[in-house]
Amino acid sequence: MPEVDRVAANRAAIAARQARADLKRRLRSGEVSPFRVLEQSRLPDTPAASLRITDFLLSFPAIGAVKAERVREDLGISERKRLGGLGKLQRDRLEAFVRERTGGGRVGPRPPLTVLAGPTAVGKGTVATYIREHYPEVQLSVSATTRAPRPGEEHGRHYFFVDDEGFDRMLAADELLEWATVHNKSRYGTPRRPVLEAAERGALMLLEIDLQGARQVRASMPEARLVFLAPPSWDELVDRLVGRGTEDEEERTRRLETAKVELAAADEFDEVIVNDEVPRAAARLVELMRGDDA
Numbered sequence: 454m455p456e457v458d459r460v461a462a463n464r465a466a467i468a469a470r471q472a473r474a475d476l477k478r479r480l481r482s483g484e485v486s487p488f489r490v491l492e493q494s495r496l497p498d499t500p501a502a503s504l505r506i507t508d509f510l511l512s513f514p515a516i517g518a519v520k521a522e523r524v525r526e527d528l529g530i531s532e533r534k535r536l537g538g539l540g541k542l543q544r545d546r547l548e549a550f551v552r553e554r555t556g557g558g559r560v561g562p563r564p565p566l567t568v569l570a571g572p573t574a575v576g577k578g579t580v581a582t583y584i585r586e587h588y589p590e591v592q593l594s595v596s597a598t599t600r601a602p603r604p605g606e607e608h609g610r611h612y613f614f615v616d617d618e619g620f621d622r623m624l625a626a627d628e629l630l631e632w633a634t635v636h637n638k639s640r641y642g643t644p645r646r647p648v649l650e651a652a653e654r655g656a657l658m659l660l661e662i663d664l665q666g667a668r669q670v671r672a673s674m675p676e677a678r679l680v681f682l683a684p685p686s687w688d689e690l691v692d693r694l695v696g697r698g699t700e701d702e703e704e705r706t707r708r709l710e711t712a713k714v715e716l717a718a719a720d721e722f723d724e725v726i727v728n729d730e731v732p733r734a735a736a737r738l739v740e741l742m743r744g745d746d747a
């Protein structure tokens with residue numbers, strides 16, 4: 454290996470070790486939840502994915518070296534395994550263990566509203582549709598938009614499709630909780646009243662919006678929970694966008710540019726869910742929405 458490459462590889466290895474040590478510290482101090490780490494470990498090349506199972510177990514209160522060993526053996530996971538290398542069964546067993554240890558795996562009280570954001574084509578709409586069909590107790594906010602309807606989209610169900618003047622009128626009347634020009638093209642906004650009414654009733658309210666909108670909600674309602682939906686990998690994201698077939702090449706390029714910026718903002722969110730399987734991602738999202746009082 455050329456000297457330059459060796460130096461770069463050494464630097465990367467040191468940075469990865471430091472990131473892992475930092476993660477272990479944050480896990481032990483409770484700054485980051487084991488569920489969040491388990492979820493992040495689904496993403497390759499993350500500190501969570503490279504965390505050894507033993508180090509993960511040792512981060513739990515009252516689990517020392519001997520107990521960690523026993524738990525690991527009970528879970529049928531070899532000592533050398535890292536979280537990112539777990540098979541489905543092992544991951545399911547570990548998740549069940551964490552769930553039991555942390556009282557259901559829920560985080561904090563029920564939020565007045567939950568925001569789901571993430572890059573284009575990660576599957577926000579698909580997860581939201583799954584939730585609409587399988588969790589009738591969840592109310593989905595219907596946004597207003599100036600973009601044209603796609604085939605099959607219904608006014609009032611998927612969006613309120615309005616023209617520029619209509620959107621301007623909503624803004625002038627202060628009817629929107631948040632709004633943004635998304636992908637440098639169309640405007641989208643969340644009608645304020647249904648969200649406030651749902652919060653008043655204590656209903657489970659979900660907003661599926663972009664990063665700029667999520668930041669506005671955070672600023673005006675700090676008690677809202679922000680959930681970032683992440684793709685299993687960049688290549689998978691591109692495949693999903695191309696596979697959906699609803700945008701031309703120019704629009705896809707524009708959306709992928711925005712996606713790079715959005716992916717870099719995942720750390721701003723309270724929770725990250727990897728959308729590898731829609732039912733699993735949806736179930737975790739609803740679990741977070743229900744909070745501790747479910």
Ligand SMILES: Nc1ncnc2c1ncn2[C@@H]1O[C@H](COP(=O)(O)OP(=O)(O)OP(=O)(O)O)[C@@H](O)[C@H]1O
Nearest residue numbers: 572573574575576577578579693697728729730731
């Ligand atoms: N877990 C998944 N596995 C495989 N394909 C998926 C998954 N989730 C969604 N998809 C597919 O990915 C494509 C994009 O999904 P979707 O339209 O829901 O994304 P989105 O995040 O709402 O996008 P946008 O922000 O651009 O509106 C769709 O073709 C959908 O069927």
Ligand SMILES: Nc1nc2c(ncn2[C@@H]2O[C@H](COP(=O)(O)O)[C@@H](O)[C@H]2O)c(=O)[nH]1
Nearest residue numbers: 596597632633635641642643661662663666
């Ligand atoms: N800030 C907001 N963003 C929104 C809202 N409704 C949807 N969106 C986001 O727009 C993009 C593109 O959606 P598409 O339906 O045209 O593919 C996507 O990221 C949505 O999350 C909103 O009310 N406010």
